[in-house]
Amino acid sequence: MRPARPAAGVLHDLVLPWYAAHQRDLPWRRPDRSPWGVLVSEVMLQQTPVSRVLPVWQRWMSLWPTPSALADAAAGEAVREWGRLGYPRRALRLHAAAVAVRDDHGGVVPAEEAVLRTLPGVGDYTAAAVAAFAFGRRATVVDTNVRRVHARAVTGTALPAPSLSRAEVELATALLPEDDARAAVWNVAVMELGALVCTARAPRCGDCPLATVCAWRLAGSPAHDGPPRRGQAWQGTDRQCRGRMVQLLRDSTEPVPGDALRAVWPEEAQRDRCLDALVAEGLVEPLDGGLFRLPGLAS
Secondary structure, X not given: OOOOOOOHHHHHHHHHHHHHHHXXXXXXXXXXXXXXHHHHHHHHOOOOOHHHHHHHHHHHHHHOOOHHHXXXXXXXXXXXXXXXXXXXXXXXXHHHHHHHHHHHOOOOOOOXXXXXXXXXXXXXXXXXXXXXXXXXXXXXXXXXXXXXXXHHHHHOOOOOOOOOOHHHHHHHHHHOOOOHHHHHHHHHHHHHHHHHOOXXXXXXXXXXXXXXXXXXXXXXXXXXXXXXXOOOOOOOOHHXXXXXXXXXXXXXXXXXXXXXXXXXXXXXXXXXXXXXXXXXXXXXXXXXXXXXXXXXXOO
């Protein structure tokens, strides 16, 4: 017999005090955080751990403490300061979002989810996260950690499905406290629980505030019976090739000759395909004379 699902109020009463005692001190969560700082953190944290994001976020906020400050800089500077966070298109999207905030919103990050979603590169998750964490709004924030906690504690499964489903969003919405401020804290508390305790590979059930009500644990912690989870490949991939090219441009203070750029990767067809894609996406800018640079930087 499947254990009964714990009530939302029970979950709130167990998780919120745990979060108050165990939350990490992160600058984008502090009382003096700015909505811009929250937006930057949310984009940087996509598929990237906190330990890698923290120094880059601090550097960005020292250089560009407001959207207008970033918008006034070249897009290539954003790519350069993105460092090795990966997926550098995120830097371009943040720059484009900063331009939109400066030009269309008077330099002020909007608070409404619907308006946030109109910013370049801001989707449902990021809009909800900024509304909740920057403005204390009641919004449904569902990331990988939240999905895993809900799957185990409420639905009794070891891991969520590979892709976010409507049922998961509806469950997350149903579990939100009615009060705006409490709902915002609940969102980040569940994320923190998934990041620190209810981890994918080695959950620390003995330290979990939901141990006594978790449907998965009460069912005997059944093994995951879905398709195997595979980590993303890196060696030999287009991502690795693209990363080497962007890193060469990032490390150079001058435009880079095409021959030097192509020398970073041995496989000609893959190399040319990746370079063409980088140019098409706006991450690399071709110049006269067979030179390349990050977008918008002075030659």
